[in-house]
Every structure is written in structure tokens, then in C-alpha cells.
Amino acid sequence: MSVLICLSSAPWQSIPTRTQQLMTRLKGVEVLFFEPPEERGSREHKRPGRKVRPGVTAYTLPSVWGEGPMQGLRDRHDDRRLGDYIQEVLRRREERDPVLWCTTPRAVRLLDYLPYKGLVYDCDRYWTDLPPEMESELAANADVIFAASGGLVDRLSPCCDNIAVVPNGCNYPMFAREDIEVPGPLRDIVGPLIGYAGTLWADLDLSPVFTCAAAHPDWNFLFLGRQEPGPGLRRLRGMEQVILADRVPLIEVPDYIRQFDVCLDLRRAGVPSDVCPGRVFEYLASGKPVVRHSYPGQMEDFPPGVAYQSDDPHGFTAACEQAIREDGVWLRGRRRELGQAAGWDRRAESVQHILEMNTLL
Secondary structure: OEEEEEEOOOOOOOOOOHHHHHHOOOOOEEEEEEEOOOOOOOOHHHOOOEEEEOOEEEEEOOOOOOOOOOOOHHHHHHHHHHHHHHHHHHHHHOOOOOEEEEOOHHHHHHHHHOOOOEEEEEEOOOOOOOOHHHHHHHHHHOOEEEEOOHHHHHHHOOOOOOEEEOOOOEOHHHHHOOOOOOOHHHOOOOOOEEEEEOOEOOOEOOHHHHHHHHHOOOOEEEEEOOEOOOHHHHHHHOOOOEEEEOOOOHHHHHHHHOOOOEEEEOOEOOOOOOOOOHHHHHHHHHOOOEEEEOOOOOOOOOOEOOEEEEOOHHHHHHHHHHHHHOOOHHHHHHHHHHHHHOEHHHHHHHHHHHHHHOOOO
């Protein structure tokens, strides 16, 4: 059985990340999942690995002084400490010749301290908060790169010529299921319901929602998920049309989405990104119309009619109006087909095939 070391950019979570979705679906692979370094003073790294899924064991890396790009004496000491910890886990488990799977450019600092027979870089975002040379070095050392968008391929292609596009995905069976119950908070809703499922980030651009709500005072807007404090959240709380629902168990999210007349994908402020978030594929799996607030010049990810998009608030309102008016069983079926094609099982099959073709598995 092949052994894969995953250096994750995030801890193991109850709501699975892209990395978790892929790691749990690789066949014939034993995954050693290393979470980012713990906080100083914690002793989590002293505990045995946690069996989080069949074939997946999670470990927490010990604390370090910092995760910056500097390579001073203290930084090299940190890197060696993390490398020694991972090698000790391998020694105790009697594992050899692992494949190294990296999800953050910071992992490049550990390459000199780890044994591996192949290096994979799974890039699902633009790492604008890190020095570009970190990612360039990691990409140059990678045997295979998986990129979540065409823009990321263009960004990384000067460093590596073996890059495959693997977009985000969804748990299709969960979001396409028909045994739906109307959640309690939505049973008395009168009028169209426009919904957003995901974190309400402090920097989420809510201008199209405010414009749309002003144009249609008879519409309702639901935000489902974790809420970060900020001026946008304060304004939403003062609007009678808006329902703010806290995060619910993942199994209940499809119950909410199925009640949406229109599903929203909103953009965050800052550097534009062409990475399509997983929520869009979850919306498509439900068959519901999708309206996306795109960045200026952003290309459409889906065929016309499957999803609507606009880069300005007034165009966004018009797109919502068009989505409300649509009446097409064919469009519902086409969306579900695209959602099924984006299922994590299929994404993982593509990843496994590429790894096997490159003799990494």
C-alpha cells in the first residue's frame, strides 16, 4: 500500500475541506495527515495520531516560533524540528518512500528535512499573503501540480510543465437527494427566497445584495453559515428582509438550499480569483438557479443559462430577476449533470489516475 504524507494548510474539520475530500477517496493509499503547527503551550503533538477516516490518520505538528519566509537560525531550527517530528512518525509506523502532498507554499521549507519519492502540490487559491518565491520553489520541485483553475495554471506554468486542472467539487449524493425537509425558520416565508450558503466573511462584497433588496422589497434574503463581525453584517441585521442563520450540520444544508429560489455566489474584496468555490457545485447539484457576482473581466465557468453572473450590482439584480422568471426542467437537469460531474468521487478518480500515470502511486 502506498503511503502519502499530507502537509495541510488547515486542521482536520467537521465540514470537509478540499484536501479532506480528496484524501479520503484515494484508493490503496495510507494517508498521514499533518495539521499546521499547534499553538505554543499546547501538547497536542504528544498524543497518538487520530484515525479520522479509514486509511487516514491525523497528526498535529508541534509549535514553532513563526511561519514566516525568513531563513534565519531560529527558522531553520523550527523547520528541522517539524521534519524530525514527521520522520519520527514514519519511523514508528515503519513507513518508507512516502509521496509528499503539499497544500501550502510554506511546505517548501520542509523539503530538505523529509524523505519522499515524489512531490505533489495541490494549489486551490492565490497565495497573495506569501512571498511568490516560496510558491515558485515548491512548484519547481513538484512532480505533479493540481490547480483549481485555469488562472492558477497560468501562474504556475513557468515553474512546472506537469499541471492538471482539478476544480473544486461537491458531495453530489448529499446535495442532490430528494428526501428534503423544510427547515423551521423557513416554513413561514412568503415571497421569493434568495440564499447564500457559506461563511459571511467580513470582507464579503454585499453591495449587490443591498442593491437587489432595495429594488425588490418583497424578496427575502437568507445567509446560512458562520458570520464574521463587520459593517456588512451590522447592516444586514438591520434589514427586515434578511434572515441570518448560524451554521447548521452539513447534512442539513441541502434542506435550506432546496428552499432557495435563487442561489448566490458573492465575491470577497481584494485580489480577483477565478477559483470556483465548492458552494457553486453544491447549488448545481440541487438543480437551483445560480447568480454569481463576478470580478470585472472574469470568464464564465458554465454554459449560458446554467448560471448567471454580473460584475456590477445593477446587473446582478437583473440576473436575479432573470433567474426568478426562468421555467425550465431542462436547465434543472443540466445543472444536476454538471453537479454530478463535479462530485468529489470523480475528482478523486482523476487525481488517482494522474498519480498512477506518473508512477507516484
